[in-house]
Amino acid sequence: MPTPILTHNLPVTAPNLPTPERPVRLVARNLKISQDLAPHSHPCGQITYTPQGMLQVIADGTVWFVPPMRAIWIPPNTVHEVRLLTESNLRAIHIHEDFSPLSKSRCLVLDVSHLLRELIFSLEYSEPGSRREEHLVQVILDELMEAKPLPIYLPMPKDKRLKNLCELLLAQPGSNDTLDVLATKVGASARTLTRLFEQELHMSFGDWRQQMRLARAYPLIANGTPLSQVASELGYASQSAFSAMFKKTFGVSPSHFFKQSE
Template sequence: MTEPTQPVLSDRVDFADIPPEFAPTPRHPIRVRSRPMPAGVRIARHTHAWAQVAYASRGVLRMTTVGTTWMVPPSRAIWVPPHVLHEVTIVEEAFLRTLYVYEDAVPPGLDACRVVEVSGLLRELIAALDTPDLAPERERLLGSLALDEIIRSEPLPLAVPMPTEKRLRALCEAVLADPAATDSLERSASAVGASTRTIARLFRQELGVSFSQWRQQAVLARAIPLLSQGRPLAQVAQVLGYQSQSAFSAMFRRQFGESPRAFIVRGAEHRTADGDDPQDLLDDERPDAALPDSSGS
């Protein structure tokens, strides 16, 4: 079976020099910046005094902080609180909208990074805020409602904890780059100059999980973008190293509490409002035998 075509990557590194007109202020506590981004662009590690919401109506983002990385599929968004050091990589060509939120306007309960569902209302609020010359009162009302919708949005279990120890970090980055690799822990440990015992101990000490538990989360993070592209489930399972699509589906349901089909359909419905046809995104998955049934087997 043909593996997914890899995007042509840019080698461009952007720096977080935000034009003054997009910086939030007490008078304009929420600003929106929109732009297309080619695959492979990396926005270098940075921090700022305001919070942000990164949302791609199409394309996939990877957001990385000191201790965690998130793979953010299209039609979902990631919230980043103020003063959090982070880096953004455009995994697939994206249309990115970023909301910058003045620190004093951040409501209680949004003190940690999270990937959230983007409801139809939140999507429309973001689009409405992305309008030139908004009246200040309308801007304030739209912004307040957008923040309320973010608080109410369902968080998704897409965080992959990342270590700080140099050898373990190198191993984890290699797995994220190729989660389907079947290298044993012994071989992976050797590649970074450590013993199996040392790596196993570091996983427990730094991340509180075993290598196999961490790898499963890394595989899931990579699966979400593939599913969001509408790829057949059998293909996704194979690319990620699963022997069968039923085994992959069972893992997915344990993590998300729903089948891959349900996840795909919800994301497709969101993208319809941005001009995509959800049927086109699902046609590759016909016949129904290519996807798990409602039992998740």
């Protein structure tokens, strides 16, 4: 019997794992916002993708946000969990480790091309073990090898106090509380937290919060949320203030950046 994977609300049965004969298996699940997937791992690699919705993936001590135009590559045996930010159509593409087209040591954010999106859709409805499935799998593996990795991620700490602070900010990305105020909520001094940010994450509190907001903004904009609303949700005084921060990081305005990605 396959090993069950537990979610926060209900158990689900793990799919048959890929084999050398069928190196790619797709698992399609339409999940409600309450159906987060608890930490687990697979002996195979996995592409985590949602054609509709928005996911938050935690793996390798890092938070990744996944809108429909992006996917996360998770190497074999990497413990990861999936949190739903909206109702989402989860498409998990399991890839046998001997056929891995990507790094076997680190997670990656990947650009999902129009072709790859359609290939995944076609694989979902292909007959298991058919020649059509075989051909689709080969093209999918080729397309993954060409996929562009993107530097959009958010490092997470191990120290419990600092992790609690980061989780607070992830839950309330628009909060403009100072570090002194936040320190009282996690039972540590601002001085201690400042030191932990530098030691564990190699960045300041302000830099981490900005990186968190960028990571959170990316899927919102990708899903068509107006820039004015994104700026407001992330605690910026105006759309122009948010756009200035985005341009400073990526070199172009948000509208130009996402126009390039279309």
